[in-house]
Amino acid sequence: MITEVFFDVETKKLFSEIDKFDPADLGVSIVSLYRRILDENYIEKEGKLMSFWEADFQKLWPIFQEANRIIGFNSINFDVPALEPYTNFPIKKLPHFxxxxxxxxxxxxxxSLDSISKETLGREKSDIGVNAVLYWQTGGKENLKKLQRYCDDDVIITKELYDFVLKNGYLHFKDKWNTQRRVDLDFSYPKEKSQKQIGLF
Structure with a gap:
């Protein structure tokens, strides 16, 4: 069996509110993730969407550490360094994708995620990142619900794009001239590595 985790992070501040361009200084308000188990044919056998506020971040790390692949969008340069101050292990060394x-x-x-999602899946992001920060800073039950929904939605879009590539081998988006472009991609596991991982379970 193979374990995959799709995740997204929302922050407490904007880059304009901190001194340097470092995601680690933004603070994380919420993390949403979708954890799933795949069989040897890469068919999803079970999956669950979860959200974690800061008080529960410690529950995240075992989920991340057991994953064969941790999938995000701009995660290596943004989400992972934003989470790093909350961890006590080298999160960057995990198998990020x-x-x-x-x-x-x-x-x-x-x-952008929105550009790819619109042209590939025919759906837009449910909100924008600036609003996610404002929801956190404003607070209140309804704003926090909006924040969680936005973070959850980005995880689902990321998962759907990943699965689209696994099935079709490409993504669509529009370039700066508003011309639809196609990029061919291969998200399959390296054959030897995937066989080794499957054998561990």
Whole structure:
């Protein structure tokens, strides 16, 4: 069996509110994740969406540490360093898989989650990151519900894009000239590595 974790982080501050461009200084308000188990044919056997506020972050780390692949979008340069101050282990050394980084490696530049989602899945993000910070800073039950919903939605979009590539081998997006582009990608596990991982369970 293979364990995959899709995750997204929302922060307490914007970069304009801190002294340097370091995600570790932003503070994390909430982490949402989807954990799933795949069989040897990479078919999902079970999965669960979960959200964690700061008081429960310690419950995150065993979930991350047991995963064969931790999937995010701009996670290596943003989500992971934002979480680092909350950990007592080298979270950067875990098996991270950053969809934005994979697209950039092929296309040569960063493409937003919203752009890829609209052209590939036909759906937009439910909100924007600035509002997520404002929901946290304003507080209140309804704002925190909106924050959690937004974070959850980004996780689901990330999962759907990942699964789309596994099935179809490409993503669509529009470039700065509003022209639809296609980028071919391979998200499959390296054959020898995946066989070794499956054998461990």
């Amino acid at each position: 950053d969809i934005m980084a994979k697209v950039k490696d092929v296309f040569g530049r960063r493409i």
